[in-house]
Amino acid sequence: MKESQIFFTLTKQVNYGEALYLVFDFTNWDLTKAVRMECSMNDHWSKVIEISCSSFEYKYVIGPYDNIIQEDVVWEEGPNRSSENLKLLEMNQSKIQLDDVWEKRNLMFFLLDTKQKSKSKKNHEHDILLFGQAKALNSPVRFTKCQLTQNTELYFVNLQLELDEIINPKEVQIYMKVQLKKRYIEMISKSIKLNFRNSPVNICQDILQDSKYYLLK
Structure with missing residues (x-):
């Protein structure tokens, strides 16, 4: 997969002072390299990320808004998410978008x-x-x-x-x-x-x- 802008979206309510983050296998699940998502109205979180890996796995994590490694975080349960669907979606000329649901x-x-x-x-x-x-x-x-x-x-x-x-x-x-x-x-x-x-x-x-x-x- 060539370098692509991938639009991640997820709707999830979190507590005041918390945020949703994306963590990837190509960073060895390192929380210090987690990507904080942006929140809009109605607890809708989104983030556009440029990724050049041919395939990757990822998960969503809830943690403190200012410093994810400051306190305990909540990893979503279940198997790692995968980018396999992108091999089909990227053939489309429209924006590559992953609409996920928590857990x-x-x-x-x-x-x-x-x-x-x-x-x-x-x-x-x-x-x-x-x-x-x-x-x-x-x-x-x-x-x-x-x-x-x-x-x-x-x-x-x-x-x-x-x-x-x-x-x-x-x-x-x-x-x-x-x-x-x-x-x-x-x-x-x-x-x-x-x-x-x-x-x-x-x-x-x-x-x-x-x-x-x-x-x-």
């Missing part, structure tokens, strides 16, 4: 759609839904489309998983409707269990195999 972990599902060159200029939309047992999936979540290049589109969805959900496997399924010329094909994936992992989930490789296909009129 939840982000799991990305994605589909890369590479279109063949053709005389037709019309791009067909995919309708992709993710549903399953996670609390974030109380109702099906629709994938977001992002244009990476003229011929490549990224469809993705981010789930914020509770700590108890990243310990036990969760069942998920994918529903996708694809336009093929003037007809539509429905795909319903098998139900699979996914453990939490820092790397994004490629739904074509990991979920849509052995799916059921239906040709619609």
Whole structure:
């Protein structure tokens, strides 16, 4: 990954005189090198940081506003956060942004759609839904489309998983409707269990195999 400006955001209420900090593995989790975030209204914390590492891990820490090593600090629970999602997001020309939730972990599902060159200029939309047992999936979540290049589109969805959900496997399924010329094909994936992992989930490789296909009129 080339040097990029990465926009970290997190909403968390802290006590008066405290602040949220970012701590990274490439500084050996050294609190003296922690980066204090900036607070705006409604306990919304953010920070733009230039990072040149190809991959990195990080965590959020609550500590005194003026001097993080002055007193005891509170590290968020759960596994280290990872930059793996950036390998996909950085392909987009828009700002690279990580929207995190305190003590939840982000799991990305994605589909890369590479279109063949053709005389037709019309791009067909995919309708992709993710549903399953996670609390974030109380109702099906629709994938977001992002244009990476003229011929490549990224469809993705981010789930914020509770700590108890990243310990036990969760069942998920994918529903996708694809336009093929003037007809539509429905795909319903098998139900699979996914453990939490820092790397994004490629739904074509990991979920849509052995799916059921239906040709619609």
